[in-house]
Amino acid sequence: MKLYIETLGCAMNMRDSEHMIGELKKQGYRATDDVKEADLILINTCSVREKPERKLFSEIGQFARLKKPGAKIGICGCTASHMGEEILKKAPSVNFVLGARNISKISEIIHKDKAVEVSIDYDDSTYVFDTARNTGVKALLNISIGCDKKCAYCIVPHTRGKEISIPLDLIVSEARKLASKGVKELMLLGQNVNNYGVRFSTPHQRINFAGLLREISQIDGIERIRFTSPHPLHMDDEFLEEFASNPKVCKSIHMPLQSGSTKILKSMRRGYSKEWFLNRASKLKSLVPNVGIGTDIIVGFPGESEEDFADTMDVLEEVGFDTLYSFVYSPRPHTESYDWGENGKIPQEVASERLARLQNRHKEILKEKAKQEIGSYHRVLIENTKTGLESFSEGRSDNGKLVKIPGEILTIGEILDVQISENDGGSLIGRWVR
Known part of the structure; x- marks a missing residue:
């Protein structure tokens, strides 16, 4: 039997999919990349994505048209958790619904038509999952x-x-x-x-x-x-x-800031202040001068004034993030801020303009930092190679930077010293120091 699985969202969802593949392997399933030959189709959903429900039902409709007769469709993950039986009502082609907290039940639920397992109180923290591959x-x-x-x-x-x-x-x-x-x-x-x-x-x-x-x-x-x-x-x-x-x-770390304004952080219920975040980032840099720091930032959260946004820009300048995932705030159902309605809503054009300012300044910061990398040395774990006219090896440095080594086909899994010679659109290019 063949299994097709589509994974949406975060690394946690990716790991959940690996667990389900491992469990279903014991049931005789083998993974396939062709949905048309699958006996079981799983969509591992994400609720953080914009309009996740619209995306989900669009995918269900597509798979229902493509699947072979008798193939089952299962909806798993976070959107499954909060929609539950509603998915079955809206999409009759779905055979079962399995919440993010219930994935250890995958081997059971595939045999129960129209079953719904979405309890967020279920505990599989001591369950030993089978290795996927x-x-x-x-x-x-x-x-x-x-x-x-x-x-x-x-x-x-x-x-x-x-x-x-x-x-x-x-x-x-x-x-x-x-x-x-x-x-x-x-x-x-x-x-x-x-x-x-x-x-x-x-x-x-x-x-x-x-x-x-x-x-x-x-x-x-x-x-x-x-x-x-x-x-x-x-x-x-x-x-x-x-x-x-x-x-x-x-020596790379992701520190989700979300906002540089203590007022907005309080409204977000983040539990820390601008000063605390800067203190922690400063201590990190004092302990590890070459640390790579990434972050997430939401722009245009309800109530954000120009002064609040200026606080976010202040943190961007002081920390000089190496990676930045930034978005205009978008209300999500089943969250506290969704219930605020229009209260404190920031006009879309204002939020978009702030986001552009943030992202443009971050690009400038990355260019400035890239210049400082020329001549530096990094320990790189080789993760990928490519042969052909433009053969190369590539991997990530200890502090999280992507490094390409042209003209070398190195052993995947080796950790090697690389000297940086140039920068190409955010990727560092260097040579293996033998």
Whole structure:
């Protein structure tokens, strides 16, 4: 039997899809890239995307037309969590609905026509998922599920439930298994990874995220550890010092700012201030001068004045983010800010103009930083090669920069010293230092 799966959204969804593929492999399914030959079609949905419901039903209609007779369609993930039975009512071609907190039930639900499993109180934090397939030199690894935060714009707590940490022994066991398959770099996943240890569903030794990093770094074969996304509120000194001193922890970090205005941050229910964020970023830079810092920013959140936006620009200037994901605020159903209606709404043209200013200044900052890279050295994990007229190898540096090495076909999985010679549209170009 053949399985086709479409994954929308974040790295957490990607890992959930890997888990479902692994579980269904035990049921005799093998993955295919051709939806027309699939016996089972899964859409792993995201609720953070703009107009996610419209996107979902468009996909369902397309797959219903393409699928072969007898093939089943299952809707999984976050949109499945909050829509539940409504999906079956609107799309009769769907055979079952499986929420983001229930993916360990995939092997059962495929045999139950019109079943709906979307409880956000279900706990599969101690479930041992089957390995999906060979992952290469990099792999994703969940360390927690759910989220306890109540950010005014975010639907995740409504779709993934309360935060529960996965037991240490299960994480270490999975990491060792991945290392034995040749994985060199782990990406630890959680809605708030650095809040690890806040709650376990079974009796467990006391451990925090810094302790978890120390445990994983002792595993032979694991050379690099990354994680996403940490919450600025939980960036205490112990965490930052472990980040800086642990040689296996990559020196790149995503710090979701969302807004530089303390007033707007309070309205967003983020739990920290502009001053706290800048303090944490400053300490990071003092501990790791070449640290790569990325962020998310929402422009035009309800009530944002020009002065509030100026605060965001201030943080952009002071931190000099290496990566920036920025968006105009868009209300999402089932969130607190959605219920505000027109209160404090920022005109679209104003928000779009602010976004353009933010993004244009960030491009200028990246150009300025790129000039400083010429002649510098980076340790690069080779992730990809291309042969032909323009053969090259490429990978990421310890601090998260994409580096291309022209004219070299290097071994995937090697970590090599590369000297940067030029910059090409954000990608660094260099030569292998033998």
